[in-house]
Amino acid sequence: MIDIMDNKPRRRPFTIAVASGKGGTGKTTLALAMALSLANSGEAVALLDADVEAPNAHLFLKTEPGQALEATLSVPQINETRCTGCGKCREACAFNAIVMICGKPLVFGELCHGCGGCRLVCPESAIEEVPRTTGWLESAETNGLSFMRGRLKVGEAKSPPLIRTLLKNAPQRDWIIIDSPPGTSCPVIAAVRRADFVLLVTEPTPFGLNDLKLAVGMVRAVGLPFGVIVNRAGLGDREVQAWCRKENIPIMMEIPFSRDIARTYAGGGTLLDADPDKMKVFVELALSLAGRGA
Amino acid sequence: MKQLVILSGKGGTGKTTVTASFAILAGSCVLVDADVDAADLHLVVKHEVRESDNFISGKEAVISEELCSSCGICRNLCRFDAITEDLHIDPFSCEGCGVCARACPAEAITMHDSDCGRWFISDSAFGPFVHARLHIAAENSGKLVSLVREKAREEAEQKGIGLILIDGPPGVGCPVIAAVTGCDAALIVTEPTRSGLHDMKRAAELTAHFKIPTFVIINKADLHDETARDIETWCSAKGIKTLGRIPFDSAVVEAMSSGKSLIELPEAPAAAALCNIWREMLSETELLNA
Amino acid sequence: MPKIAITVTAEGWNAPVDERFGRAAGFALVELGEGKRSISFIPNSQNRQAAQGAGTQSAETVANAGVEVLLTGHVGPKAFRALKAAGIAIYTGISGDAENALRDYEAGKLIKSTDADVESHW
Known part of the structure; x- marks a missing residue:
């Protein structure tokens, strides 16, 4: 049934990934500060914790989100009465998820990427696909925003499928803020891929600069618009700022190091708890990124 | 040790x-x-690097534009959204499963070793x-x-x-x-x-x-x-x-x-x-x- | 007498054992007969290089070689499942060289595995 009252044009969500x-x-x-600032100013916001190996955002929202959805991957199941033991499925599997033992295929779902290749090559139609749980999506309505996180099943080696499921099932709000996993490998790419803008957070130290260069390499390779936030400014040197200037990378914000902020964070408080004035700054930044600036 | x-x-x-x-x-x-x-x-x-080499792991699909007949079968079969609308491989999404290469009627897709990184042995x-x-x-x-x-x-x-x-x-x-x-x-x-x-x-x-x-x-x-x-x-x-x-x-x-x-x-x-x-x-x- | 595989780093009776199974350099294949014994070597280089599933592939290799008893250091859960499906008896805790591992097995010094003893890697 179509709700004829709901015909007002909806804005496509604007997605900001923090990486x-x-x-x-x-x-x-910073992802929390951005999401909470927007929510506070009356915007409809979804915050996604895509750091599925170590999801931490809920600690600061003081919430334990409830289970919403099981994330699954399709893995093969062999119909033994049909299987003739030809071994074509094993040949087709690029991930060593099928071995032939005593003339019979043995499937290792943990190694399967879910490509469906084995089912396609099986001449006896002896393979069907069954879902295997890789993690959970959990959500909560809290602090004026819609929160959703992915939680990877313990012992599960691959997080990108879960991250992609999280993004596909994200609550549809005007703003989607993504707390990405760290690094520059597959999980990060999965988290930032569909973002409209990527905020790269760094600290002004040689380690921070080295890792920022890698992160910039990543967003450039994927072709996403991005800017930098320098956190704990003043703690180290000015090399990050100098490098950004040389590379024509915009620095969207500098947050000076303060023991106050560090202490508030340590105790489970947010940046806005330590410095409520920052709220305005975050809202302005988000609006200008979305082309809705004043 | x-x-x-x-x-x-x-x-x-x-x-x-x-x-x-x-x-x-x-x-x-x-x-x-x-x-x-x-x-x-x-x-x-x-440190001073004494030895280094590439780290090769897994495969990556490559489409030959010359051989491709633009049938789109590969795109329909790919579960990783790794084939773009104009039938190019998106290397960031390709997991190297080889389904596309096997299914391509024009044999336009080949699987190549994927260069994933580099390792070094240095002296300090x-x-x-x-x-x-x-x-x-x-x-x-x-x-x-x-x-x-x-x-x-x-x-x-x-x-x-x-x-x-x-x-x-x-x-x-x-x-x-x-x-x-x-x-x-x-x-x-x-x-x-x-x-x-x-x-x-x-x-x-x-x-x-x-x-x-x-x-x-x-x-x-x-x-x-x-x-x-x-x-x-x-x-x-x-x-x-x-x-x-x-x-x-x-x-x-x-x-x-x-x-x-x-x-x-x-x-x-x-x-x-x-x-x-x-x-x-x-x-x-x-x-x-x- | 059963066919025995020992995880080793090189060829011959004096080859040091390799405690890993899936990523072992190779397998010493030992056949014992009346008063004589023979040893051959199956390299494992291809499985060792596998991005994933080295253990299950190695299990397939030794199963195909007709092995009934495996002497090694550690076996992960996936390889364990594959070896069990192939009906291969697993003994862990080897040390020294291939010769020594075989002697320990014959003296009943190795531990028969009823469960995987290490977690899988990836």
């Missing part, structure tokens, strides 16, 4:  | 700073940077230093971690060095598992924050699972005394020894900026704390008696 090459630079802190 | 892995769970707690200082305190060791996703140890360890003042760099969006960092650890073992055996010191990756996923298996001891560097505590627990559960003797140190300990105490309480309940606290010290960043390890600034309070922790570590384990 960093190095862990511990303040990614979660 | 003994192997010590330095972990953190959460990134940015000071793992690399601690590892670099331990290398100097040990005097002679094989040093490994197993954080191949965001390798930083080479920035504070003076205290011994061989094995490090690596995973390319952007590359997979299989767990395998690259295993590779650098194997190179390190070979170096230790050839040169008769008794200690391998491993700077581990953050998290608890597959590269971390590859970094901890078979180690004789693990040291978790944490910080007194809610996330630091949360992620330290996950890392400690992992090392307990592998039955590796585990120790904890608290970096930037004076930032939040209450949380630091929470960490110590949790550890002692789990039978994990906390070897000490390192105070927040701006010398840590200073050392980094001058390309040195913290221990090379002997006046720094954090450096003094680290020396004590190293002594504790030696008395608790038999790391140097290999």
Whole structure:
């Protein structure tokens, strides 16, 4: 049934991914500050914790999100009465997820990427696909925003499928803020791919600069618009700023190092708890990125 | 031969700073940077590359534009959204399953070895230093971690060095598992924050699972005394020894900026704390008696 | 007498054992007869290089070689499942060289595995 009353044009969500090459630079802190600032100013916001190996944002929202959805991957199941043991499925599997033992295929779902190749080559139609749980999507309505996180099943080696499921099932709000995993490998790419803008958080130290260079390499390779936020400015040197200037990379914000902020964060508080005035700055930044600036 | 892995769970707690200082305190060791996703140890360890090679892992599809008949079968079959509307391979999404290559009626798609990174064996003042760099969006960092650890073992055996010191990756996923298996001891560097505590627990559960003797140190300990105490309480309940606290010290960043390890600034309070922790570590384990 | 595979780093009776199974350099294939014994070597280089699934592939290799008893250091859960499906008896805790591993097995010094003893890597 179509709700004829709901015919007002909806704005396509504007998605901001917060990422960093190095862990511990303040990614979660800034994603939270951005989401909470927008929610506070009356915007409809979804915050996604895509750091599925170490999801931490809920600690600061003081919430334990409930289970919403199981994330699954399609893995093969062999119909033994039909299988003739020809071994074509094993030949087709690029991930060593099928071995032939005593003339029979043995499937290892943990190694399967879910490409469906084995089913396609099976001449006896002896393979069907069954879902295998890789993690969970959990959500909560809290602090005036819609929160959703992915939680990877323990022992599961691959997070990108879960991250992609998280993004596909994200609550449809005007703003989607993504707390990405750290680094520059597959999980990060999965998290930032569809973003309209990527905020790269770094700290002004040689480690911070080295990892920022890697992160910039990543967003450039994927071809996404991005800018930099320098967290704990003043703690180290000015090399990050100098490098950004040389590379024509916009620095969207500098957050000076303060023991106050560090202490508030340590105790489970957010950046806005330590410095409520920052709220306006985050809202302005988000609006200008979305082309809705004043 | 003994192997010590330095972990953190959460990134940015000071793992690399601690590892670099331990290398100097040990005097002679094989040093490994197993954080191949965001390798930083080479920035504070003076070294000269002696050997290096590409890290090849997995496959990647390549479409020949000449042979392609634009039928679109590949795009329909690809489960990873790795084939674009104009029928090009998106290398960031391709997982190398080969379904497209097998299905292509024009035989326009071939599978190629995927170059995923580069590894290095260098020489430093205290011994061989094995490090690596995973390319952007590359997979299989767990395998690259295993590779650098194997190179390190070979170096230790050839040169008769008794200690391998491993700077581990953050998290608890597959590269971390590859970094901890078979180690004789693990040291978790944490910080007194809610996330630091949360992620330290996950890392400690992992090392307990592998039955590796585990120790904890608290970096930037004076930032939040209450949380630091929470960490110590949790550890002692789990039978994990906390070897000490390192105070927040701006010398840590200073050392980094001058390309040195913290221990090379002997006046720094954090450096003094680290020396004590190293002594504790030696008395608790038999790391140097290999 | 059963066909025995030992995980080793090189060829011959004096080859040091390799404690890993999936990523072992190779397998010493031992056949014992009346008063004589023979040893051959199956390299494992291809499986060793595998991005994933080295253990299950190695299990397939030794199963295809007709092995009934495996002597090694550690076996992960996936390889364990594959070896069990092939009906191969697993003994862990080897040390020294191939010769020594075989002697320990015959003296009943090795541990018969009823469960995987290490976690999988990735």
